[in-house]
Amino acid sequence: MGIANWIWIWTAIMPLAVFLYYFFRKKYQNKNVSSVLFWQEMMKEIQASPYLKKLQHHLLFYLQMAALLLCVFGLIEPYWESETVQGNELIFIVDTSASMLAGSPSRFDQQKTAMAELVGQAGGKPVTVIKTGQTPEVAVREERDQKKLLASIENLEVNYEEAQMDQTILFAESLVKDESTVIHIFTDAFAREALASKTEQSFVVHSSSEKLANASIRQFGLSQSEKGLRAIVQVVNESEEQMKGTVTLSAGGVSKEAELELQAGEERLVPFENLPAEDLWTAEIQVNDDYAADNRMLSFVQQESTGVVVDSSLHSLVSKGFESIGMEVAAADPSQFKDRTGSMLATNQTELFDLNSPILLIGRNDAEAAEVSGAIETTSHPLFTYADLENVYVSALYPGFDAYETIAEIDGKPFIQLSPKGDIAILSDIQSTNWPLDPSFPLFLWSAANELTGSEAFLGYFQPNEHRSVPLASDAGEWELFKGKEYVGSYLEGEGPFIAPAEPGVYEVNGDGRSMQMIVQLSSEEKTLASGASYAIGQASEEDETIHYPLIPWAIAIVLLLLLVEWEVYRRGIAIR
DSSP states (O other), X not given: OEESOGGGGGGGHHHHHHHHHHHHSOOOOOOOOOOOTTHHHHHHHHHHOHHHHHHHHHHHHHHHHHHHHHHHHHHTOEEEEEEOOSSSEEEEEEOOSGGGGOTTTTHHHHHHHHHHHHHHHHTTOOEEEEEOSSSOEEEEEEEOOHHHHHHHHHTOOOOOSOOOHHHHHHHHHTTOOSTTEEEEEESSOOOGGGGTTOTTSEEEEEOOOOOOOOEEEEEEEEEEETTEEEEEEEEEEOSSSOEEEEEEEEETTEEEEEEEEEOTTOEEEEEEEEEOSOSEEEEEEEOOOSOOTTSEEEEEOOOOOOEEEEETTSOHHHHHHHHHTTOEEEEEOGGGGGGOOSSEEEESOGGGGGSSSOEEEESOSSSOOEEOOSOEEEOSOGGGSSOOOTTOOBOEEOXXXXXXXXXXXXXXXXXXXXXXXSOEEEOSOGGGBSXXXXXXXXXXXXXXXXXXXXXXXXXXXXXTTXXXXXXXXXXXXXXXXXXXTEEEXXXXXXXXXXXXXXXXXXXXXXXXXXXXXXXXXXXXXXXXOOOOOOEEEXXXXXXXXXXXXXXXXXXXXXXXXXXXXXXXXXXXHHHHO
């Protein structure tokens, strides 16, 4: 404990004066007076408070002295001294991905409790809270008020999208003012190697070391067969123990079940045959695990694209790629494309973007390609769900389109783009890449065909909070999103990309007298649980190593209580006379 204002110690003469006053006050002698006038009232007072009566002649003195001493105590500003957390400014990075919902209580709630404890130890230091995601968001900026910080932390919610931790850390570093700032990362697990290069900044990683049991549905697909629909559900057991349960497939009033028994680390495909003709199907597993968000997956039955018209000037490997996925391929001269409508077209003719047919552009006929060398970087998009471009090499790229959305790039230059009406542009010739030799090439063509020839009643598959250009066009220019009967939000055409809802599930998109369904699903990364140890990297240059907790509020509260007791003692003393 310490004293902040010794100059007020002179006020100690006030309790000393009261003490001397009681020494020299006039003394009275007790005399017996033959009167019983107030006998009954006196007896009632004595019987009601015998202990108070014995102390009454001295209690007023004790109370006055205690109140005065506490006043002196408060004037000199005493305080408790306690060590504070490292750093003069704190930045909290909060992992709001779906995997933080695992556990009971959830990892997210545990990290919120840890954040609240740190706020209590901060002692008024400025705190910034950042939520992870594709677009990191600041929940509160340089806040010192503890109540506001605790309220902001309590209101944090999971947004289900991938954490994108590297991107969020770069954003947090842009807010750092000096070397005294410490960045605290609250997540389930984060590798120490990812921070190895950040030697000039101090980090504290708060991870979850508890290993949780988890079984998840990784993939769920539907296909048409001669006997009806056929479904395959891929289930993975990440746990170190055996799991038993059931897999349920449902649509409308139809439901089918299959028993499930998975060994530790086992992956299994569960088939369902001869399903009735329903559009929307739900696959769900009932198992005793610690993470329920990945136990359910949805799939919409779309009319498969059976044909594609390929520009005869393109490399023959393009046609062979479509043939390998079972599509009917027709080759045609570019001059014949203008007479075709509805069919999917694969070409390098940029002027064909004006047609109503879906276009897969491979290369460009109106520009020159420039050499590039670098790895392909992709965004989170359904086109890359099955097609991993990690091993693909591209030697030359055409210029990108200004108004198009880039979903893959090389050295900062666009490689794959989406047009405002949903067409796909690959800005390289096939002969300039090794892509046809990679297994991802036919998988990408299959995903592109499904993306370009989707049903009019189905908008597509989305990841939580995904930003994407969608082929929506209406006279009113406004679309409304509903989950069941609950209104979720609106999308105005021409005011930026379409943003998918955060929570997984089935949504309806209504506008211009039309209604389409869309499915929001967790990404593959959010179906895997991780755990790790907490650690700290770096040492912040700190000026304030301790914080002071003032004791004045407690002293004032006790003084007020003493005054109340003193008033009661004085009242009883008057009543006795």
